[in-house]
Amino acid sequence: MQILDLLLCLILFPLVAALFLLVVRRDSVRSLIVQFAAVAIGIVSLVLLILGFDKGTLIYSVASEPVSLVMFIIEIILAVFILYLGIKFRKSLTVLLILLQAGMLVWFETSLAGNLHIANNLFVDQFSIIMALIIGIIGSLICVYAVGYMETYHNRHKEVRDRRSIFFGILFIFLAAMFGLVFSNNLLWVFFFWEITTICSFLLIGYAETEEATNNSFLALSMNLLGGVAFMAAIIYLVLADSSGILLDLNHLLATGKAFALVPAVLICFAGITKAALMPFSSWLVGAMVAPTPVSALLHSSTMVKAGVYIIVRFAPVLSGTTEGLMIALVGGMTFALASFMAISQNNAKKVLAYSTIANLGLIVACAGVGTYNLMWVAILLIIFHAIAKSLLFLCVGTVENRIGSRNIEDMGGLIVRMPKIAIMMFIGMAGMFLAPFGMVISKWAAIEAFITAPFGLIFIAILAFGGSATVFFWSKWMGKIISVMRDQNVIEDTVRKEKWAVLYILTGLVVVVCLIFPLISSVLIEPFVLNIYGHTTRLAQANLTIMIMMLFLLMIMPFSMLLYGKRAQPPALPYMGGRPMNDSMHFAGSIGISRELVLSNYYLEKTFGEERLFMIGVSLCWGLLLIAGILLLGVIL
Amino acid sequence: MAFFEMVRTALRTVMQQPVTILYPAQAAKKTPISRGHVMIDESRCISCGTCQRKCPAQAIIISKEAKTWQIDRLRCVVCNSCVDTCPVKCLFMDTQYTAPVTARSVDLIAITYVKPPKPEKKDEPAQ
Amino acid sequence: MSKQIIVPFGPQHPVLPEPIHLDLVLEDEKVVDVIPSIGYIHRGFEKLVEKREFTEYVYVAERTCGICSFIHGATYCQGIEQIMKIEVPERAQYLRVIWSEFSRLHSHLLWLGLFADSFGFENLFMGAWKTRERVLDFMEETTGGRVIQGTSKIGGVRRDISSERLDRMVKDLDVLDREMKELTTIFLHDDSIRHRLRNVGTISREDAYHLGAVGPTARGSGVAVDLRKTGYGAYDRLNVPVVTDSCGDCLSRCTVRAKELFTSTDLIRQAARKIPDGPVDVKVTGAPDGEYFMRAEQPRGELVHYLKGNGTKFLVRSRIRTPTLTNIPPLIKMLAGCDLADVPVIVLSIDPCISCTER
């Protein structure tokens, strides 16, 4: 039962660490605990990989009754807590939703839960392992990074109450909940962990306790509670369908096929859509950026939103070939395209990252919604690549923000001179997001190849083609901003702490390494998983892989060509300024005798890609699609 | 809709011979009265200095003592003023424009006019 | 939170044959602020009147501008003639009209070419300048100079045109008309051009009038100002139609100039028909004493030569107020809120002649 121990360890160990962190007040001790726990979690998840990658699906029975009771009590306590907060801050929607949810829960617990017997509460398969690795490695790296970040954060923001004990405690509870979520086979358990992540994110987003933070945290909470209601409805449906509760066994449910699983699948996918912040619920994730950067990094890369797509990808086989699945896929596709467009009009770095996340989650959901075997493969690939590159980018932006005091992209001009290491890391992270031969492009490519054979795939290919090109635009202009060489600037990055560097180095390395070894990941983890579910699997052609790897190497050696030029004397030149000379502090003679500073900003094309307009379009379109799915579902139920 | 209004013109032009004058292989465009550069018939100049006075660009210098007529081609605006005002019409405008130069220089011409002892005899031998 | 781009437009810029500079402040490509600055061609030759006799100042006046050289020279001469009350022979006055109108043809064709170039229509640029060479050929054949004609003189003109040449000229005008017809049809009807010109740089009739717009810039907004109507020179004996257009945008200004090409050829035909025989100049004695605001219609609009003499051979003051100078304030209004791509188009739509403007 070695692997079961590992699973329990992964769920419980962060909890223990969290308990310690909640009581510790000394910075140094906290830092030590965080680092130790992070390393431990990382190692355990790696051990899990080594031991579990070739075992297929393993299902474990754990005594459920006492645990379930504990879970129920915790859920009620949390509901009361949220109710209290909701009333305190006068958030009527939240109050309404939590009452609804608690009501459903209590009703379920009192009148339906009586004869439930679910033996197989935990399980692990290759997909879980992948998720565990993402949570275990990237999540804990972010926690390590957070230690240094929060210190600077509190130095800069004196007005924010220092509640770091609670902060780090919640971070680790969050990780524990995520582990629980990906290892649970009992939908009730999944729901429990689901709610825990919701509340953790609610608390983390509201950390700063400003009005904006509070509002945004309640926004996130309400939307996720709405998802929770849908999740609860799915559970009730399943129990009503079979009172023995056997359908709450996730693997069993998936195996029963569309007949039973479709209705709960759609309901749970709806919950997943709220959690993954797809349109029409994207606003909570955009709002969540008021939180300290590690929180954003965590929410965007390894936890929270990944929980949403995780559950949708789980249900992909059920959705495949159904109209409801197509609707969900369309919601994903629309989200991908519109979020990519909206990212163009943003100059807040974190907002751009947020929209990029939303877009990529949309793409994952689009893949899962169509749900053919090769699209499932793509979806998992996307989850991996996105988690790594996005966490790196968030942490880089956080570091930059701490140094220059702004998260505006326009203020990041000439970062290559001011903070060369960070700039290069950001560069690699962004390349990972949109440039060949890095991760996201591989996935995009695979997605096109997969969609082309899927039913109605053309729609998605068109969406991918247009949305993908928008991605190129907003990433490149940001890249261009950080690499533009401005005069008269000094290196200012030396004060960044050591463990922060370590985290950033590891993540940067991961972006590159994962691109190099993704064939291995695919053949060891993803392909067996897909094969197991669908009976066939897919991979990229060998020739293409070779070429991609050659391109990657070429890309890595190209910078050395600079050495070639460095030696030859080159006359210095100033940029072309229409004949007007410019001095070293970037000033030139303007009209009316003014000495003007040269200011260059990116294009935001707000008229065309403005947030408000596209958001309205997206929200109404996606609600429409969800409505169609709902009506279809009603048809199935009746 | 009237896109491609130009197409007919462009297609016709491509079929026709180009209008280009292949200068320098072909001769430059010129007319009999083109203002190229000022020339002097040094044998008729009476060194009166009118051209120098009337030159708006002050390109001409006449030295009565040295008997020279000097013109700075890089100053001459080819306005024809000197030619118009020359009392003996010894200045005339050549149609050939002045060639480009790589260094400054002035054209110095010795006036060979000798005040005729007797009238009617204008053609003094140049040497 | 600034999303601005500052573009130093000029003084050296491929679209500007003459240096001016604009500080463009852009958001995306939308121009949110534009501050022009001139003075790159200011030579200060108005002060040369103190060093050149008024008869020689003609040569300087002619070199005010290489495009409308003749009109500057003639206007200056007419101003002096007004002060000195000189009666200029009829034939000279008609010749001035002919050359002025050819100057206008030359200028408008040149402008059409540059304008086409400003919105990236290279072929049309070449086409317009190909046609312009016909006008220049005529100029050179009758005056001896391609762009600086040098035929103005106080009391008349320095050269005559033989009647045979005039006959041939009238015949050549038909060819010219045909070519210009083809060019202007493309200009006014091609949709890709209309897309770039329609509703770009619009200025209302009131604004155009009160901001002092003159010439085609004013007429494009429906302000019927054409100084040829005052009847200087021989214009009072000719039928001068005033071309206007009402929209006030770049296409309107373009339309006005395109149509004026044909009014010019028409005026030349009228003049060639009516031109009497006789001398082309009168002898001028004495010196100007008095002042006069000589106003004339240049291709770009109303030109004012203010001349003041005190009875010596040297004038006290020559002040040249050129159409472009007074068209700059409307230009600033036009530029507000346009796109970066429209900037060259709008700047060129007033047909700026900076060398006149700054003297």
Place this chain on the structure above:
Amino acid sequence: MTYLQKSPWIVHYNASSCNGCDIEILAALTPVFDVERFGIINTGNPKHADILLCTGSVNEQNKVPLKNVYDQIPEPKVVVAIGICASSGGIFRECYNVSGGIDKIIPVDVYVPGCAARPESIIDGVVTALGILEQKRLAMQTEGSPAGTKAGEAR
């Protein structure tokens, strides 16, 4: 004959000229004269140019841009002064705001006289400049550094 002589790209700067020479430079690009026959392109950008065609008598405000444009042309480069204003200040030589000729500011290699300089004359001037361009290239090769002032030095 090297490539340099087969592909001279020009940039034109109007340093307070009366427009006459400028439009003649433009006319030289147009069909009747068509200097592209010689590979000449009006680049409009000093950084791409080999030959600076300069017109006008240089006034006070033009000195700095003129120098700047000249500096931005990569070596080897030549300067051709077009028209008598550019050569000597011409008729405006005595004006208070005129420096009098391009060579007061930057070294001039070829003077093209004429008021206004005719397109043929401009072609001749550029052809003359080509020879000088070639000499400068050779000098650059042998000495390893350009013959004239280095682009950056003047700043």
Place this chain on the structure above:
Amino acid sequence: MIPEPLLPVFYGLVYVLLAPLLGGLIAGIDRKVTARMQGRVGPPILQPFYDVGKLFEKENPVVTVTQNFYVLSYLVFMMVAGALFFSGGDMLLVIFAFTLSHIFIVLGAYASYSPYSHVGAERELLQIIAYEPMIILTAVGMYMVTQSFFVSTIVASSVPIILYLPGIFVGYMIVLTIKLRKSPFDISTSHHAHQEIVKGVTTDFAGPNLGKIEIAHWYEYVFLLGVIWLFFAWNPLLAVAAILVVYFLEILIDNTMSRVKWQLMLRTAWITAGTLGIINLGVLYYLGMVVP
């Protein structure tokens, strides 16, 4: 002879070696024909080679040394993209490599922090987002006809692809105008000077760097025209004729249109090309379902 497995490498090499020659020649003919359309004589056919030769004779002033790196990468990845194409590689990979190389030139323009380069770079990006969807749709169309993304398979197919993909072909021609930097859509480099943004992306490149950009353009021409070949691959003669006709049309359009603004470019490329392409593919999809 060359052994079978090495043939792709051989073709790739042939492209790397010969494409600049062909591309330069195409550019030269282009300039000549353009000149004749304007009633001029025009430069010698070999003029582009003289130009590039000249650029390499000049010194190489840069605003920042990193520019060299970006330009070199642009050239190298353009070569990679083309070589992949001509060695029969995966169309999608070719497109991604192609985009990658363009990102490098954009970054090169950004690197110098100069207003005109900057505006040029933004506009180049707009161009990229304008043409990319259509190019991907082209590849997808090829797949729908031949069931393969591999150029080698597409070329070997005996199906007259053009008959299946007329909409895609027209759409491709429209974006080709953007890629060849021809008049209506020549907004980022303003090839023929006298324009609003001087030289756009290339403003702050000079000498050898500019030469490299020019060579990369030649590679690009050959690659882009190669894509046209695919539409007519079943009949090489027709393919050559089609390439000639298309190129002539592009020159003609260049000479008979004014340059549009970016809004219209984006709209044209996305709506026209997108609709044509998607309708074409939709019809194919439908036919494929009805008549398997």
Place this chain on the structure above:
Amino acid sequence: MTMQPQVTTNIEVGQLIGSVERFRNEGYRLVQIGCTKVGDLYEINYSFDKDYHFENIRITIGGSTEVPSISGMYWNSFIYENEMHDLFGIQVRGMNIDFKGTLFRTAVKYPFSQPPVTVTKGDKP
């Protein structure tokens, strides 16, 4: 050639604004503002036109007198007033766009306020 006679009305500086306002109200357009140095005094001409009817008013001032700007009535007057300032050194009060002496940056400050030179003929090259 029949040209209409030109009328010039001399007014005081104080009357300027009122007179200009009258022109503006009557719908005249501003043709030009020009300055002439006559001896030690400066004549400033404000010319207006309506339907080819030309009107001119003139103020005569000393070099140190400040002139009020008419840019309140005629927005476009700034270009002439700046020119007046840069070339003649006349101070203009209340311009809407003040170039502060940078409209024409001249080698000689206020060149037209310098005493006139006359005969310099025969100036050797």
